[in-house]
Amino acid sequence: MTSHIEQLCIEKGLKMTDQRRVVARVLSEATDHPDVEQVHIRAMQIDPNISIATVYRSLRLLEEASIIERLDFGDGRARFEEACERHHHHLIDIQTGEVIEFMNDEIEELKKKIAHDLNYRLIGHRLELYGIKRRPEPEES
Amino acid sequence: MTSHIEQLCIEKGLKMTDQRRVVARVLSEATDHPDVEQVHIRAMQIDPNISIATVYRSLRLLEEASIIERLDFGDGRARFEEACERHHHHLIDIQTGEVIEFMNDEIEELKKKIAHDLNYRLIGHRLELYGIKRRPEPEES
DNA sequence: CTAGATGCAAAGAATTTGCGGCCCC
DNA sequence: GGGGCCGCAAATTCTTTGCATCTAG
Numbered sequence: 001m002t003s004h005i006e007q008l009c010i011e012k013g014l015k016m017t018d019q020r021r022v023v024a025r026v027l028s029e030a031t032d033h034p035d036v037e038q039v040h041i042r043a044m045q046i047d048p049n050i051s052i053a054t055v056y057r058s059l060r061l062l063e064e065a066s067i068i069e070r071l072d073f074g075d076g077r078a079r080f081e082e083a084c085e086r087h088h089h090h091l092i093d094i095q096t097g098e099v100i101e102f103m104n105d106e107i108e109e110l111k112k113k114i115a116h117d118l119n120y121r122l123i124g125h126r127l128e129l130y131g132i133k134r135r136p137e138p139e140e141s
Numbered sequence: 142m143t144s145h146i147e148q149l150c151i152e153k154g155l156k157m158t159d160q161r162r163v164v165a166r167v168l169s170e171a172t173d174h175p176d177v178e179q180v181h182i183r184a185m186q187i188d189p190n191i192s193i194a195t196v197y198r199s200l201r202l203l204e205e206a207s208i209i210e211r212l213d214f215g216d217g218r219a220r221f222e223e224a225c226e227r228h229h230h231h232l233i234d235i236q237t238g239e240v241i242e243f244m245n246d247e248i249e250e251l252k253k254k255i256a257h258d259l260n261y262r263l264i265g266h267r268l269e270l271y272g273i274k275r276r277p278e279p280e281e282s
Numbered sequence: 283c284t285a286g287a288t289g290c291a292a293a294g295a296a297t298t299t300g301c302g303g304c305c306c307c
Numbered sequence: 308g309g310g311g312c313c314g315c316a317a318a319t320t321c322t323t324t325g326c327a328t329c330t331a332g
Contacts, residue, residue: 017287017330036321051289056322074213074267076296077321091259100259107251111270114245118232120272126215127268129252131261158305158312177296192314197297217321218296 003028005082008067022046023058027068027082033090033099035077073099073128091129144169146223149208163187164199174212174220174231174240214240214269232270 002010005024009016016024026034026042034042040055059080062068071079073092088103107127115122143151146165150157157165167175167183175183181196200221203209212220214233229244248268256263 015286019288049289053290053323054288057287060323072213072215091256091261093261094264100261102255102259104251104255107248107255110245110248110251114243114248115232115270115272116275118241118243118272119275120232120234120241120270121275122270122272123235124271125269126271128266129256129261129263130265130267131256131259131263134257134260134262156311160313190314194298194315195313198312201298 005062005067009062009065012065012067014061014065018047019043019050019054020058020061022050023055024062027062027080030081033071033073033079033081035079037077039080072126089127089129091131093133094130095132146203146208150203150206153206153208155202155206159188160184160191160195161199161202163191164196165203168203168209168221168223171222174214174222176218176220178218180221213267230268230270232272234274235271236273 003021003025005028006016006021009020009024014020022043023039025046026039030039030042036052036055036059039059040050040052043050043055059068059070059078063070063080066083068080069083071081071090073079073090086103087108088101089107091100091102092098093100111125112122144162144166146169147157147162150161150165155161163184164180166187167180171180171183177193177196177200180200181191181193184191184196200209200211200219204211204221207224209221210224212222212231214220214231227244228249229242230248232241232243233239234241252266252268253263
């Protein structure tokens with residue numbers, strides 16, 4: 001009944017309304033990285049009257065509470081996923097749009113080191129890879 | 142007289158008009174990463190009649206010819222810089238907006254390796270760091 | 283009753299596009 | 308004199324907001 005994200009909202013003391021619960025549930029159940037329109041469509045399957053404005057407002061609320069993360073894959077639309085303790089990044093298949101998550105400690109360390117060497121303290125960062133699936137028989141090393 | 146970017150355009154056989162020359166020159170002379178409005182303002186200082194639509198069209202032309210690169214620092218506006226052989230990334234000072242370019246071979250290698258391990262061929266990628274300047278007396282390691 | 287949440291439609295912001303006019307080969 | 312380019316303004320797309328209404332405490 002209570003989605004994971006709704007649980008996090010309650011713990012953070014956010015006032016939960018029916019609509020916010022729906023958005024929380026949609027994002028909890030998502031295994032992809034839906035954009036606002038997709039969240040709205042899925043939300044309407046639960047509550048057909050929910051408006052896009054409320055979806056935007058709910059997403060902003062969840063983002064500001066650090067419960068979800070806003071992603072940007074460079075196509076002009078915001079996408080969302082549940083915030084994760086374990087920091088990860090995305091590889092986007094430019095042919096299918098499929099998004100593969102990955103994490104890599106070496107990169108995390110490198111980023112911190114680079115910022116440090118430039119005399120900066122790292123606050124945020126963003127890494128996306130764009131690629132195409134390799135054929136089973138590799139054509140290049 | 143002839144800016145570096147204009148030279149590249151000529152080599153690629155692009156038809157150059159007065160307006161395109163102005164945009165090319167603005168970008169050649171830029172040491173920052175201007176957005177479209179900034180390019181337009183600078184262009185108007187050379188040719189007060191150039192329109193924003195032409196700036197957009199010229200930037201697209203240059204981008205499609207791989208002469209300039211479109212950047213996205215997550216604030217909803219596109220920024221541009223001259224394309225560079227030497228691949229580099231950006232560290233954005235979130236207090237001042239200043240952008241510091243850096244490059245790092247280890248990261249380049251890691252990215253290729255990660256994509257390869259996921260059975261992908263890397264086509265593009267994007268890395269931005271967001272940070273704040275450290276005080277002279279470090280408060281954290 | 284009051285504060286805050288929602289829906290709707292209008293407003294914004296960044297970017298693209300339709301179109302008449304102009305320029306150049 | 309025809310194709311391409313330009314400027315202008317309208318159109319698009321994504322997102323935010325003003326406002327009247329509704330709702331829960």
